[in-house]
Amino acid sequence: MESATASLKLESMVLRRFARGLVSPQDAEDAVQDAMLKAVAEPQAPRAREPWLKQVIRNGLRGRARRAMAWERARVRLGPDAVQTSPSEALESAELAEAISDALEALPEPFREVVVQRFYGDCTTREIAASLERPHGTVRW
Numbered sequence: 001m002e003s004a005t006a007s008l009k010l011e012s013m014v015l016r017r018f019a020r021g022l023v024s025p026q027d028a029e030d031a032v033q034d035a036m037l038k039a040v041a042e043p044q045a046p047r048a049r050e051p052w053l054k055q056v057i058r059n060g061l062r063g064r065a066r067r068a069m070a071w072e073r074a075r076v077r078l079g080p081d082a083v084q085t086s087p088s089e090a091l092e093s094a095e096l097a098e099a100i101s102d103a104l105e106a107l108p109e110p111f112r113e114v115v116v117q118r119f120y121g122d123c124t125t126r127e128i129a130a131s132l133e134r135p136h137g138t139v140r141w
Helices: 004-018 025-039 049-078 086-108 107-120 125-132
Strands: none
Touching: 004 025, 004 049, 025 049, 086 107, 107 125
16 A cells, blocks of 8 residues: 555656646646546556556646637627626625615615616616606706
């Protein structure tokens, strides 16, 4: 058991060195861990594990690069506000939307309609006044 552990540590060290030659240390660590997980999950890993694991690392890094490029293309195509960059930002955005919705519901009806038309309907104050049949001075901020 001890020799297997020592062998695994040596193999891991060699793979880390290899991966660090391709990407940043953090990405290299992730790539090696992913490769080792694949090796454990693979029922019949090849006899020559090191070349196989190095290819697994290369393939994993290529896949990550393709996904990163796809995300970047989506951000460019959809605009900076269309794609959230992290789950925490998505949660923050959802919480803000809920707070705004609650605040709108708390407004009395004539004020709520003005705010909704102005900020969600992109209407001018003149358009809002006309739709509510109110004087422009009543609607203007």
